Amino acid sequence: xxxxxxxxxxxxxxxxxxxxxxxxxxxxxxxxxxxxxxxxxxxxxxxxxxxxxxxxxxxxxxxxxxxxxxxxxxxxxxxxxxxxxxxxxxxxxxxxxxxxxxxxxxxxxxxxxxxxxxxxxxxxxxxxxxxxxxxxxxxxxxxxxxxxxxxxxxxxxxxxxxxxxxxxxxxxxxxxxxxxxxxxxxxxxxxxxxxxxxxxxxxxxxxxxxxxxxxxxxxxxxxxxxxxxxxxxxxxxxxxxxxxxxxxxxxxxxxxxxxxxxxxxxxxxxxxxxxxxxxxxxxxxxxxxxxxxxxxxxxxxxxxxxxxxxxxxxxxxxxxxxxxxxxxxxxxxxxxxxxxxxxxxxxxxxxxxxxxxxxx
Numbered sequence: 001x002x003x004x005x006x007x008x009x010x011x012x013x014x015x016x017x018x019x020x021x022x023x024x025x026x027x028x029x030x031x032x033x034x035x036x037x038x039x040x041x042x043x044x045x046x047x048x049x050x051x052x053x054x055x056x057x058x059x060x061x062x063x064x065x066x067x068x069x070x071x072x073x074x075x076x077x078x079x080x081x082x083x084x085x086x087x088x089x090x091x092x093x094x095x096x097x098x099x100x101x102x103x104x105x106x107x108x109x110x111x112x113x114x115x116x117x118x119x120x121x122x123x124x125x126x127x128x129x130x131x132x133x134x135x136x137x138x139x140x141x142x143x144x145x146x147x148x149x150x151x152x153x154x155x156x157x158x159x160x161x162x163x164x165x166x167x168x169x170x171x172x173x174x175x176x177x178x179x180x181x182x183x184x185x186x187x188x189x190x191x192x193x194x195x196x197x198x199x200x201x202x203x204x205x206x207x208x209x210x211x212x213x214x215x216x217x218x219x220x221x222x223x224x225x226x227x228x229x230x231x232x233x234x235x236x237x238x239x240x241x242x243x244x245x246x247x248x249x250x251x252x253x254x255x256x257x258x259x260x261x262x263x264x265x266x267x268x269x270x271x272x273x274x275x276x277x278x279x280x281x282x283x284x285x286x287x288x289x290x291x292x293x294x295x296x297x298x299x300x301x302x303x304x305x306x307x308x309x310x311x312x313x314x315x316x317x318x319x320x321x322x323x324x325x326x327x328x329x330x331x332x333x334x335x336x337x338x339x340x341x342x343x344x345x346x347x348x349x350x351x352x353x354x355x356x357x358x359x360x
Contacts, residue, residue, distance in 0.1 A: 010159050011195045011223065014046065014131075019258070020197065020224030022085060022104075023249055024049040026239040027062065028069035036231050038076040040246030044253055047104055048073070048082040049226060053093055054238055055110045062237045070100035077101070089117065091124035098128065106133040107148065109165055109202075113137040118148045122155035131159040133197060140167040140180050142187065149194075161195040162187060163226060164217075166203035176205025176242070179213070185220065201228040201242045210244065211252050221261055227252070293345070294352060301353030311353045317346060 014020060023045035028034050038048050050073060054064040073084045085104035088094050089111045097105055105125075111117050112135055125132065132152055137144045145162070152160055164184040166177025188196055198217030200210045214225050230236045233243035244252065263269075304311060321342055328338035 010131075011161070015195075015224060019218060019222070019256075020047070020195070021045040021253065022047040022049050022197065022224065022226040023229045024085075025051070025230045025236065026201075026228045026243060027051040027054055027237050028065055028072055029237050031072045031075070033231065034069070034072040034076060035079065037229060037246065038080050038082060040231060041229055041249055042080040042082055044246070044250055045229075046083060047085050048076050048080070049085040049104075049228075051238070052086045052097075053089060055089060055108060067096050067100075070096060070102065073102065074100055088121060091120045094121055094124035098130070102130075104131040104133065106135060106163060109135045109138045112148045113139065113141075113144060115144075115147060115151065118151050122151045122157070125152070125157055126155045128157070129159065130157070131161070132157050133161045133163045135163040135165050135199070136167065136183070138168045140178075140183055142183050145183075145187065146190070149191075161197060161223075162191075163197045163199055164203075164222070165199035165226075175203055175209070175213075177203050179203050179216075181216075181220065184222075188221065195223040197224045197226055198222045199226040201226070201239070205239075205242045207233065207242055207244045207248065210242070211255060214252060215256055218256060219259055290345070294348065297349040297352055298356060300349075301356035304353060305357045311350055311357060320346070 011020070021044060023041045025033065025037055028050040034050060041048070050069065052064050052066065052069040052073075054062060056063055070086070073086065076082060077084055083103040084101070085106060086097060086102055087108045088097055088105045089108060094105065107118060107121060111121070118134075134145070134148045134152065137148075149160060149162065162184070164179075164187075166175060167180050167183075169178040184196060184198075198214065200213035200217065201207075203213050204210055210227060214227070217225065227249055228239065228243040229246055229249045230240075230243040231245060233245060234240055236243050301311070303309075321339065324342050325335050325338050328335065
């Protein structure tokens with residue numbers, strides 16, 4: 001059995017071939033709060049999560065109860081048998097978590113962006129058999145995410161997984177953090193045997209949106225969910241808007257539809273192959289049309305060079321974008337998709353024309 005297969009095996013044993021559910025409060029607040037939540041979710045979740053140290057964007061906010069909260073988590077294990085999970089950001093955090101028999105550690109998004117910090121945590125974990133999840137960095141950087149994973153892997157940590165919690169975005173969107181679904185999809189393709197958990201709480205920042213994001217994650221073959229849960233969410237000391245009650249957690253989980261990852265029925269395979277053949281043919285046509293479009297862009301580049309005209313024509317670009325968004329809507333295509341598609345086409349056209357104009 002290869003090392004990769006062993007990693008898959010530990011997760012299957014933990015999850016029982018079902019989506020792994022990690023739940024608990026954003027922050028441990030009091031002993032009673034920690035225990036009340038644990039008893040409320042013990043039948044829904046395998047792993048109990050609670051933040052002990054909370055990295056805040058600006059000083060003055062609640063930064064966690066600190067090491068005393070680890071003793072409260074130990075009581076959770078004693079009373080419920082649940083595995084325990086918390087975030088670590090320094091080697092000192094790791095040492096304290098290990099001393100209090102925390103089963104699962106995760107590296108947060110703010111820490112993942114710092115290779116020095118990740119390496120420090122990896123060194124502190126050498127020789128242990130703990131489960132370690134690494135959240136995506138706050139910025140949409142797949143290489144940085146993979147780099148953090150590789151540092152942990154190089155330290156000899158075998159039980160590794162990823163947590164997708166979305167990415168910070170300056171633009172206003174309906175979510176707290178932009179999902180950028182293609183990034184975790186690319187990650188799954190690169191590391192198919194490494195478990196990938198979705199954190200809809202941090203993606204949405206809004207408890208009312210958790211169900212739909214959790215369902216999309218499962219539809220995309222994510223291996224589990226991390227959902228922040230609190231007995232009185234509106235009174236939570238941190239991230240109140242994105243936490244659900246134990247009853248709401250149960251409702252969310254009961255309403256999720258689990259899909260088969262594969263279907264080998266002859267009728268399904270035959271019909272799917274027909275659809276895929278059609279898609280392949282259309283994709284080839286799309287590439288030919290893009291080739292033709294770029295050839296025209298090149299001709300425009302030559303004309304601009306001959307007449308000493310600037311490459312970028314903002315008014316024309318806005319005309320194209322408005323027109324394509326309108327026609328996209330008429331063809332039942334999402335505005336975000338059309339915008340992203342034509343921005344990519346426009347960027348390629350600009351790059352080619354710039355090369356033509358500045359070519360010696």
